[in-house]
Structures are given as C-alpha cells and as structure tokens.
Amino acid sequence: MAESCHYHTSKNASWQCQPCNRQYCSECIPGSSANYHGQGPDCPLCREHLEYIGASNSAKPFWQMGLFYFLYAFKPGPLTVMGIAAAGSLAISSMGLISIIALVTIVAVVSRYNLLVIEKLAGGQMEAPPLTDALDGNGAILLIKVIAMTLIAGFVGFKLIQFTESENIFLLYTIALSLLAPAAMIVLAVTHSLRSAINPLKLLEFTLIIGWPYWLLWIITGMISSAPTVLMAIVAEKLPSWAIMPTAAAVTSYFYVVSSAIMGYICLTRQQKLGITASQEEDENYLEENDFLCQRARAEAQIFLREGDYQGARQALVDGLRRFPNDETLNERYYRLLLATEDKKALQELGPHLLEKFVQINRVYKAAELYLATEPAPPVHKPEVRHALAKVLYQQHKYQFAAQLLNNLHKEPYPHLDAAYLLLAQVYMDGLGREDLAKKLLHFIRQKFPESALRSEIDTLWKVLSSTTKAR
Template sequence: MGESCHYHSGTDASWHCDSCSKDYCGECVPGSVDNYYKSTPKCILCNNRLNNVGASNKARPFWQMAPYYFRYAIAAGPLTISSICAVAALAITGLGWLSIFVLVAMLAVVLRYNLLVIETLASGQLDAPSFGDAQDGRSAAVFAKIIGMILVAGGGGVLMAGLGEGAVQVYSIALSLLGPAAMIVLALEHSMRAAVNPLKLLQFTLIIGWPYWLLWLSTTAVSAAPALLMPVVMGKIPAWMLLPLLAFTTSYFSIVTSAMMGYICLTRQQQLGVASQVDDDEFLEEPEFTRRKALADASIFLREGRHDEARKVLVTTLRQQPNDITLNERYYRLLLATDDKKALRELGPHLLERFVTLNQPHKAAELYMATLATQGAPAIDKSLLRHQIAEALYRQRQFKPALALVNNLHKEDPHYTRLDAAYLLLAKIYMDGFNRIDNSRKLLAFVQQKFPNSAVLPEVRQLDSILAAEAKPALRPQPA
C-alpha cells in the first residue's frame, strides 16, 4: 500500500516489475493495456511482463474502510440477494417438506455470491457484482464444498473428543479463528482441500499479519448482528415478518463480512499472488500513444544513464512526428544533459529554428539560454533565426543575450532583408535594457533615413516621439 513510482516519487505506482524490483506510474506506462502487444505492458529496462498493482497500491488500510463495507452491501447486487432471501423465507412457511429444497437453494445462492464478493474485491473490483454475475452454474459446487468443509471440521471434532474436553475446546477456538481464512482461501483458490489445510490457513494469516485478527474480530461482531436485532424488533412487527427480516439481515451482514474479507486480500494482493484486475487508463490513439511512450521511455533511460537508448527512442519517434514540440524539446534537453557538444553544434540551430517555425519562439529562447549557460552561445548562421530568437529574448527581458544576437547583424549580413526591424529591436533593447536613450534615438533616426519605405516606420516614429518628449527638460513653474 502506498508504494510510489520509482521515477515520480509523488505519484502512486500502478505497475511493478518483479525482475527489476521497480514500480511505475501511469506516466511511465502510458495509455491502456490495449495499447500494448497482447495487452501486456513490459518493463522498458528488462522487457519482462509488468504486474498491475494499481488497485492494491491505492487501497487504504482495512480498518479505515468501515463505512465502505456497509455501503457495499446495499448496492443493487447485494440487495437483490438479500431480497431473494427474504422472499424465500416468506415462501417456505407454506411449502411443507419442499421448504428444505428452497432453503438449500437459497443457501447455495448466498454462499456463491459471498465467495464471488471476496474474489472480485481481492482482484481490485470495488463495485459489488450483480446478481447475474453469480449465476455461473457454480452455486451447487460451492455449496457442496462448504458442506464438505463442515464434514471435515466435524470429523476433526470427533477425533479431538477422544483426547478430552480440553482438546475439543482448543479445537473449537481454532475453528473460530481460522473460519474467515478458510472462506477466503476457498474463494481465491476454489479448492476445498486448500480451504481445510491448516498449514495453508496459517500461512494466509501470517501473510495478512495482525490485521487478520482485526478482521476476525470485526466479522465475528458483524455476524452476531442479526441475533442481536431480533429481540429488539420482536413484538414490534407482525410475526409473519420475523423470518423474512431475519433472512434479509443475515444475508446483508454476511455480504458485509465478505466485503471485509475481500478488501483485506486487496491490501495484500501481491503477497497473496492474487491476479489483479487492471486499473486501466484511457486508450490512446496510435500517434499519441507512440509520442507518450517515447517520452516516458526516454525519461527512464536517461535516469538510468542509458543515454544512447534514450536518444534512439526519441530519434525514431521524431522521424514519425517531426513537428511535435514536446519531443523536440526533450531531444534538445537530452543533448544538453549528455553534454553532446558535436550534436549541439550541428543540430542545435536546426532544432531552434524548428521551434520558431512551429510558432514557439519563446521555447527557442529558453533552450538558447540553457545552451548559453552550459555550452556557450550556439553558432547560428541564419540572420532571421538570430533576429527571431532575439525578439523572444527581449520579450523575456533577457536583454544582454538579445543584444549579442542582433548588435552586429548589419555587419555580418548587410543584405539581410529585415535590417530595419532588427535596428528597431536594437533600439528597444538599448532603451529598456540599458537605458541608453541616445543610442536608441540614433538607431531610430538611422532607420527613418535609410529605410524611408519600411513597414516599421509608424512604430519607429511613435517610439522616437516618446523618447524626444522624455528628453525635453521639465518646465519650471512660474512665480506668482
């Protein structure tokens, strides 16, 4: 309970790899099981099958769930069973010897449903099964196994009787203590032999630990509820309602105790070897699944120091989805994290240009700054790209690197077609970043002189007029 993902410590694990002893969350194993080959997600590190532990890992401790057990037994399925028991109890009063067959059938249905409750809850299905789920033709077999267990227990009592009254008392106490364990083992393994095996039952109690004794105490108390209720209502309701009420309440509280047994197995699902019902996420369409899987795998490989595999995963997926922003950013940051100077020198400008092309200049600026901090300024030989990244840096108030990108652009590329806009940007950088009003006004005057037909002239004139007004000395107030 409460195991966290190995790579996302703030997230509960949904999958576990026995070989690697690592737990994974839904971000590490994205999508639905139907997104995977044969509906079987595998560990990215060792390629072995993962076990779903989502339901058991999210399960709260047994003793914190008391209200849930009582609510569970008033769902549609349990209420149907309890109502059938009440109707059957009312009917048998006038059936004579046929009432025996009705009673046996009723017991068989109730026992089958209770064992199904234990089985489904243990696997992680928190909603009560429907009445139809229990009609699988196994009610008679279950009833026969219960009768067999009673006969075995009775035979053991006969043997103990030969050893004296003390032995019988000890045996009776042992039967009472191991009763819940026997029902659970029968529900999970469908074997009467396992359910009457003392060693098997003892092993079960050891796996559950001390909460088992809390379970025993709880089920004992709840099972006694119908007997305590009858004296309270006797004389207050018509006599003909007593038997149906007893049947209804007995069935209800038996389902409550079964829910307790099933839930405690859920909390120890892995230790008991119970097959988990997959706590599945939403199915993803192929492109989205491929993208998320690549991001998850690359992240895990990078955390494990398997850089070449991380890079291979991202490159393969980028060939299919070259314009995905997240994949491109993850790839760029992978190059930074692995200090791949050669790749950054060759691919860095191309990747930065891709972000600008995808209308993400702010992302290009962020990655440019990350590169500048660790590798130095990347060599960008395209004037337009330098200009666009400088604009994004200016908007992020990164004035110094923005200045470095456009300051000598006119010298390095005198034929750049957007020099007028670059001069305007340079004037803004000097004004806002360095308070160099004189430099800004010179640049604005230069643009108006050299580019009389420029599309940026309205903005240039407006900015120049603002700077001119600020440069005038403030008028002194005249004496009265």
C-alpha cells in the same frame, strides 16, 4: 505503507519488475494492458513482464475503511442478492419440496455471491460485482465445497470426541475452527480449492501472511455475524408476521456481504504476498493509440535518462519524434539530452531546428531558455526564429543576446524587417546605451519602409532619441 515509484517518489507505484527491483507509476508505464495488445506492459529496462500492483499498493489499512464496507453492500449487486433472499424466504413455509428448493437457492446465491465479493476485492476490483457475474456455473460447485468444508469440520470434531473422549480437546478444536473460519472462506474464494481451504497448514500460512490484522478481522467479522440476530430481536415485534422472514433474510444477506467485503479488502492489502493476481481497470487507464505511443516515448526516455543510459534515451526520443515531430515534451527532452551529454556538434547542427520547433508551437519562452543554455549559441539562420527569440530575450533584459540575433537581419529576405529593426533600436537604446546606433536604425527603417504599419511607433521613438540627444 505504499511503495513509491522509483522515478517519481511523490507517486504511488502501479507496476513492479521483480528482476530489476523497480516500481513504476502510471506516468512511467502509461495506459492499460489493452494498450500493450492485451499482454500487459514490460519493463523498459529488462523487457520482462511487469506485475500490476496499483490497487493493492494504494490501499489503506482495512480498519480505516469502515464506511466503505457498509456502503458497498448497498450497491446494485448486493441489493439484488438481498432481494432474492427476501423473496425466496416467502416460499419457505414448511419443509416441503418447494421450501427446500427455495432454501437451497437462497443459500447457493448468497454463498456464491459472497465468495465472489471476496475474490473480486482481493484482486483489486473496488466496485461490487453484478449478480450476473455470480451465475457463472461455479455456484453449485462452490456451494458443494462449502457444505463439504462444514461436513469435514464436523466429522473431524466427532472423531476427536470419539477417540479422545476429552471435552477440553473438543473445546480447543472448536476454538481453532472459529479462528480459522474466515481464512478458510477467503482461501476457498480466492483459490476455488477445497483441499487448500481445509488444509490447516495452508490456513495457518495465510494468517501469518496477513499478520496481526487477521485477528482484528476475526473479531470484527464475528461481531458483524451476530448483528442480524441482535437487530431482528429489536425489530421483530414491530413487524407483521409475514415480513419477519423476508426481513431476516435480507438483513442476514446484507451483513454477510459486509463481512465478505472486509475479508476481500484485507486480501487486497496483502495481494503480492498472497500471490493473488491483480485486476486492472482497463477502461479507466486506456489511451488512444497516438496518445499512448507519445506518452510511452516520453516515459521511456525519462527512465533511461535517470538511469544514465543516454544512448537508450536518445533512441527512445528519436523514435518518438519520428511519429510526433511537434510534441513539446519530446523536443525539449531531446534538446536537454544534447545539453547533458555536451554533444556540441549535434547542438550546432540540430539546435536551430529544435528551437524552430518551439517557435512554431508557440513556446518561444522555452526556445529562449534553451538558446541561453547552449554554449556556444547555436547558429539560428531563419529570420522569423531570430526575431521571435530576440523579442523574449529583450523582455528578459538579455540585451546582448537579442542584439546578436537581430544584427545584419537585413541580409536575409524577411517581410517583418521593420519590426525586427525597431526592436533592435529599442535594444540599443534601453539596454546597451547606444543611442547613436538606435538612431541610425530608425533612419534606415524610415527610408526603407515609408509605408510601415509601425510608422507611429518609429516616429515616437525617433522623437525620444532626438530629445535625448538635444538634452546632452
């Protein structure tokens, strides 16, 4: 079962900190390792290096991925290997030098590529590697190690027969070899160590870490390994003689890749327990510098807030706002931090500035929400901010607050005073039942702004008020 982020329980964790026992999602730890100058991210709490667990933590049980393995073998890398195997088989006509070279080449390419498939999938790389990744100089060495594994297994079996002269012992040994063969291939692929791959205790430890799914893996890979023989028995008679060897080579290579994909994926599901270093898709998660710094400031502030470290959260937000003064999320979280800590002094001093920021970035509804949440209300001085807030508060039927913001606005130099006082008149009339004050305001506007662009609205409201007064 996938582990959830400690701070966002609906999201799977991508990183973990062992000392803090915390798991983080990609929202908590934005970007990729490249954003952290290639060193990888560190824990916001203890600053220790984080371990990437994204691919393994979100991995489904391997038996639920059946179609994935068979489609995986049709990617460009596996198809290239199949093509080489098919083409090389045409050169195998006898046991001459050319045939031996062709046979060794096919075995080397297929073996190296299959080991690479196990290694890459175990590390979390879901795309099939290109063939060029297998041509890294390790192909011959790993082939020798595979041959050495086979020879050592045969030598041990021979010695058992020689010393015990018991067919039952040899039969048990053969069964044990069969059961541990997938484990041996996986250990060799992941560690590149022949000593580990032939160490029975190491292999037994591997099977215990995987648990019962290992035995399901053994059954499935055994069935898949026999698939080429069954398939060729069906189609061999329908193929021309020259096509039998290439077809057999391609089919065998295909099913080997399928088996390797299953082995690699099951390691992915137990990545941390097996001590496998995870690989991260750098291009997919990489962020441009400004986006990364902004998201990191948001994330660290949120983590500190959740941990109750208000001082740490405040410092993270201040650092972020120095770089990104107009970022909506940073400004809101800073304001809410002041509210949470009941820092009345800061709210009175910084509140008006923060509310102005929201008005400037066209988030007036957010500014109004924060204004209402502040007790006592912050002293907003700028007329344009007071007017913008009052508009929203009037729409939300918060008439008293709207009136407080618009009262005495004529004492400030404001080019839209006619619109602001028209709004105040509507507040008095619609919300506070003070038609008398509304009429005084309209009279003031008509005298002060005879050429106002809002003259028609002013006159309409004046008529409404006049008719209401006569009706009484």
